[in-house]
Amino acid sequence: GENVEQHPSTLSVQEGDSAVIKCTYSDSASNYFPWYKQELGKRPQLIIDIRSNVGEKKDQRIAVTLNKTAKHFSLHITETQPEDSAVYFCAASRGSNYKLTFGKGTLLTVNP
């Protein structure tokens, strides 16, 4: 089955800096890669996703890049703010309607 590795497990940045979280996947048939943000005590929420026919996608301060050849994808957050502090999970699946395999998560702390 699919295996998703996520790094780093913790990341601490100063407010205004950029943050990058990286994931690799093992199943070459995977073609859908969402990112979820989970604030403390709350449910995970989808923040951005990318499909395999696209190399990059942006939504305001967040962007995701995908390298299918290398089987890795990354989340980029620019101009970080304290409210970006949360656990971020990457995931992969064979389609947006298929089961997701998640990475182990990254705890992002943005220091004021």
Place this chain on the structure above:
Amino acid sequence: DVKVTQSSRYLVKRTGEKVFLECVQDMDHENMFWYRQDPGLGLRLIYFSYDVKMKEKGDIPEGYSVSREKKERFSLILESASTNQTSMYLCASSLLQGPGYTFGSGTRLTVV
């Protein structure tokens, strides 16, 4: 606003008890999923369902079963609860064509 509702936020059960965790969605979603979330291990898939009365094993089905008698309801059953099943349990749903999951708020189960 779409909703996935889990019946209990916190639950304490004794070893050997039969435990039912209930999840209801009001979005007419075809797909429903049960994950458990543990620190350092991320979200791991227990069972999922693409249709009424249909179920498929995820990555860690041992010790669990599920029931989907109606489209909107997906139940997770711990046949004989054990202490290693102490965890946060997250239910999610999605449309057959995606995208992404909507998660419930989670049930924190403690088995003593």
